[in-house]
């Protein structure tokens with residue numbers, strides 16, 4: 001019998017064995033699970049490895065290694081299953097992609113080159129293909145069905161950034177050139193412009209496209225001047241943005257869609273960098289351009305330019321010279337790049353596009369192309385708008401209105417400024433009738449550039465829009481001043497009318513006052529810098545008036561067009577920024593300096609017979625290049641003028657012609673012809689330098705001081721003034737109601753004087769050529785108190801008579817000079833007026849003695865200096881530079897300051913020896 005203890009031990013042992021068994025079981029299960037897990041892990045690792053490398057991409061050794069894996073069979077079976085299923089789904093994928101590319105990259109954008117290369121595109125550029133082919137991707141399987149096209153968006157969709165791999169420049173050039181020729185071949189010529197910049201080279205960038213470089217379709221930039229390209233692009237962006245904003249659009253695409261017109265070409269700018277970051281300023285500019293470019297139809301293709309831009313960018317990273325990774329297809333797919341298009345074919349294609357573009361531009365257009373089919377159909381109520389030239393066949397317009405009220409035109413001599421003015425005036429006059437546009441034309445140049453616009457001897461026609469034509473005014477700056485004064489007066493008149501109608505601009509005034517005559521006024525002043533040619537009163541007044549007109553003319557429809565040959569003209573503005581700033585329309589002829597903004601060099605490179613038009617104060621983005629047709633050749637403008645003249649001449653008055661080279665003729669002066677006997681005779685001395693044709697005259701009432709002194713040694717002018725004064729007075733007295741007493745001690749002048757005496761006598765007047773002047777004066781003084789007949793004393797060269805006058809006759813208390821002084825002092829009150837010619841001021845002073853200058857109430861000075869005249873002009877400073885054919889005239893009763901006049905041309909007569 002087992003002891004109790006033994007039994008207990010057996011029980012424990014048994015229990016322990018059971019536990020051991022259980023533990024063994026658990027451990028066995030755990031080991032099995034672990035093994036299974038390890039196998040699963042190995043299987044998954046294998047699967048991962050296979051997926052990573054690709055079932056078909058493994059090397060033979062790899063394949064072999066995999067096949068030795070215990071799970072190889074399972075894994076390959078599973079993966080083949082998955083892949084099979086996937087490819088069953090994907091079988092439609094390549095096709096879908098092909099169709100997608102085909103529909104978004106039609107024609108040259110995506111089709112093989114044989115179908116289009118060498119043909120000129122027809123797409124007008126209102127819309128653009130969305131994608132442009134660069135290559136293809138073939139997915140695993142290597143069967144044709146799994147190859148699909150790869151294309152990138154460009155133009156207004158996305159930029160493209162290309163990153164090179166070593167030795168891939170030719171491959172990159174091929175990508176870029178293929179893309180560019182696809183783009184260029186898609187659109188009609190002119191619809192796309194390509195800009196090329198390569199940091200490393202100037203000339204050898206994509207040479208196959210060079211045939212296009214003689215057109216605007218291709219522009220190359222200096223390697224060191226990326227800023228030029230960026231500035232230009234920034235300018236386009238700003239301009240397009242501004243145009244779009246006005247019409248309520250934010251992108252060029254919207255503007256095109258809304259207007260149905262291309263408006264602006266697409267632009268593709270290719271930037272070749274070197275993989276290094278740009279200098280900070282350029283990088284900033286580039287970022288700025290890139291962010292606004294797409295909305296303006298500008299696309300950047302950046303090669304190795306590692307600047308992150310804040311805009312849509314697709315990427316192509318080259319793996320080698322045939323393959324790349326594209327952001328369009330993701331990193332798993334390798335793009336097989338299209339091979340370069342055959343160089344010869346690209347050159348030919350570029351050549352054809354260039355020829356088509358040149359042909360389309362139609363070569364130089366003619367003046368007739370600027371003219372509308374029907375004349376005078378436009379209203380100038382809001383603005384004046386007229387084409388002045390062409391760019392690539394498209395008209396380029398000048399706009400003068402509230403936004404661009406005044407124009408500044410600059411260009412060196414011979415650059416075509418005058419021609420431009422003619423083109424502009426012709427184009428405007430053909431569009432706007434004389435009721436809509438009134439011209440005031442002034443040319444300070446020597447020559448007669450505007451003379452043909454007024455009726456002439458050879459051609460009786462005139463430009464009906466012209467109200468005033470001033471030529472040969474280079475010495476008559478006062479005429480410029482007169483024009484400015486006239487414009488300032490007109491400005492006031494218009495302001496007053498606007499105020500009365502409670503409006504603020506011309507358009508509204510015309511609306512409120514439809515029967516009023518409110519044409520837009522354009523005042524053209526060629527070589528305007530002459531206005532500022534001296535440090536004198538003319539310059540000061542001209543500056544003030546010009547500033548006033550420039551500032552306020554805008555809203556009253558008074559516009560200045562200031563032209564100048566050289567920098568001097570513009571320098572005249574220094575210190576007068578108001579005028580300069582108001583000239584927001586700038587027109588720079590080739591090589592013009594300072595007309596455009598300082599950093600804007602467009603005029604430097606402008607070709608002959610072109611002009612850079614800029615409505616934005618000369619800032620680069622406002623540049624518009626235009627070929628200006630020849631408007632100045634024989635009969636070109638004249639033909640238009642004849643047509644306009646026939647149409648309007650009956651209803652509009654002829655313009656006033658002021659020709660500084662011609663003295664006026666008294667007999668041809670309407671004021672002279674209209675003179676009749678009257679109580680207040682008026683002596684005409686010459687022509688006023690004024691916008692309206694006015695004679696300047698001296699009233700000779702019976703009042704003290706009403707004598708006239710002609711001062712200076714310029715004989716011809718002095719005779720002229722004496723002559724016109726006498727003849728005009730003669731017409732205002734009945735036959736013998738006046739007596740002319742004439743004296744002329746100057747031998748050389750006697751024939752002229754005798755001629756006048758004869759003429760006055762023939763007209764029935766009492767006229768006496770006094771031989772003994774002292775005696776005659778004594779007689780006049782004696783008869784002063786009883787004088788009833790008016791007397792005009794015409795005393796030529798009194799200074800020559802002074803010795804005789806000073807001598808006292810024996811027994812006489814008074815000399816002839818004393819009598820003369822009495823006549824000068826008391827005569828006018830009794831209707832006895834002296835018109836005397838002193839050849840020097842000193843002699844006049846001698847004549848007057850200590851009695852002061854009051855008896856000389858009016859004078860006309862010739863070749864005497866201004867400072868000598870002060871005592872006769874109430875002590876004021878007198879600016880006067882004597883010049884032939886002009887006199888300085890002052891009438892104490894009517895003038896604040898003296899004015900320049902033009903003595904009349906004395907009728908020719910024989911035998912005077914003085915002319």
Ligand SMILES: Nc1ncnc2c1ncn2[C@@H]1O[C@H](COP(=O)(O)OP(=O)(O)OP(=O)(O)O)[C@@H](O)[C@H]1O
Pocket residue numbers: 411412413414415416417418419420565609610628629630631632633
């Ligand atoms: N667009 C053009 N096409 C053909 N010929 C032109 C053109 N522009 C100007 N010309 C010719 O060039 C010459 C000089 O032109 P224009 O008189 O207009 O120059 P300018 O700049 O006014 O010179 P200047 O200030 O010396 O008068 C003229 O004989 C004119 O016929």
